[in-house]
Amino acid sequence: MARPRTPIGTFGDISFINATGGQFRARTRFRDNDGKVRRVSATGLTKREAERNLKKVLAERSSFRSMGELTPNSSFTNLVDVWLADLDLEGRLAESTRALYERNMRQLVMPVFEGYALREITVSKVDRFLKVLAANKSYSMAKQARTVLSLAFALAVRYDAIPKNPVRETSRLRKPPSQTMALSAAQVEAIRLAVRTWRRGPGLSGPPPDGQLEQIIEVMLGTSARIGEVLAIRKCDVDVTSSPATVRISGTIVSPAGKPTRRQPHPKTVKSTRTVSVPSFTAEVLRARLVKIADEGPDHLIFFTRNKTPLTTNNVRRRLRAVMDQAGIEGVTPHSFRRTVATVIDRAGGADLAAELLGHSSSKITKEHYIQPDEAVDPVTAEILESLAPQRHDDVT
Structure with a gap:
């Protein structure tokens, strides 16, 4: 019957021999991380010091092993x-x-x-x-x-x-009741006005805004894209020669910790890569941006900083928040435009079409998180219920 192997990371009896220079060498056999038994040794001026140094070496080897293995006693x-x-x-x-x-x-x-x-x-x-x-x-x-x-x-x-x-x-976490809210047409116009007039006019110090924030909003409203996806649109992703114009959503902007902001060559999910047809107001903005970068290469971003580097999503969010605060408009984030688009599309074409536009794998996510519930019941019910109207009796005085 084969003898059971000692566990990985264990060692046998320690023996001592005389080493050069009047030192002692402590030795033992150690079963390493690869399952092989190896002889490990260390020296010291005394047997106790040699043993102590050997145990330090063994502890280091065990520490290295523990980084790749876990036990019930692991922290x-x-x-x-x-x-x-x-x-x-x-x-x-x-x-x-x-x-x-x-x-x-x-x-x-x-x-x-x-x-x-x-x-x-x-x-x-x-x-x-x-x-x-x-x-x-x-x-x-x-x-x-x-x-x-x-x-x-x-x-x-x-x-x-x-x-x-x-x-x-563990028990299931219960999500508190909430309701997705989309922007109304009047709210969208109020936001447009606030952005268009922010820091513009006589008597203001510093350079005026470059106009990109209002253009970014029009692209979000016309594509349903996330803010990072909008900022990642390149010259080659836009086709304004077709009718209607199209935009390919194929990347997003990321800002890894300690690294420069850059374009990631794929959006949030595989399904999120899509080509969308855009309304005329978005096409107009895209044409203006293409004119601005007419001499640039096909991979040049549509939106960019003064140094021609990618805009960060956080900077756009901060700018939007500053504009909304000054205008006294609450609760508006870049995602508000995505929810608004989903709701408008749902009302006209259904949740499946909204999910396709937003790049969702199914309409369940779209319904739960992006479409504002429609409280209005189909008015046809009023016509149907006319059958229950009281009968007129002419002989009653």
Whole structure:
């Protein structure tokens, strides 16, 4: 019967021999990360020092092993490090999503769980954490924390560190009731006026706005594109020779931490890559932008800074917020225009057409998050109910 192997990371008895220079050498056999047993040694002026130095070497080798392996006694911090390294190894996430996952993990989750070993993190601990976060912060924060926790613990299950994912056994987070709100035609006109007149007029110091914000709004209204997708439109993506004009949505602007803002060659999802026909008011803006970059190459961005670098989504949001604050208009973000487009298309052509325009894989997402519910009941019901009208009796005086 074959003898069972010692676990990876363990070592045998320590022996000592005399080394050169009057030193002692401590030796042992160590089962390494690849499953092979190797002889490891260290020296010291005394046997105790040699043994101490040997154990330091073994600890370093075990530490290196623990970065790639997990056990029930591994710390939650260790799991997070291995999980993030695994995300990078897979390379499937967009940089912005990878950064968001790490930020949510470090800011929302780790302050609560960093002191625990994996075996100590129970369903009840996770369940309570998510409920407290939802109650004290927001449903959105709790949902984001749940996502990264579930992904990290799924990795721990795959590494045989825990038998099951504790997040999956927690109770479902209840989203508070809310209603998607689209902008009315009158509100859109008020926004246009506010942007068009912002910081323009006599007596104002500094250069006037370059006019790109109002043009960006017209493109968002005419394409349904996300703000990052609009800022990523290139000269080669626009065709104003067709009728109607078209725009290909094929990228987005990203600003990775510590790196320059750049154009990512694909939008948020695969389905989001699409070519849309645009209304005349959007085509007019695109023609004006094409004239401005007539001498540039096909990959030149339609919207850009004075230094011809990509505009950041945060800067556009800040500018829009400043304009709205001055005009006294509340609750308007770049996503407001996307919801408005979805609602207008839904009323005229249905939710499926709205989902296709927005680049959604199904109309379920569009209905739930982008289309303002229509409270009006079909007026045909009034005609149908006429059958219940009281009968006229001429003989009644």
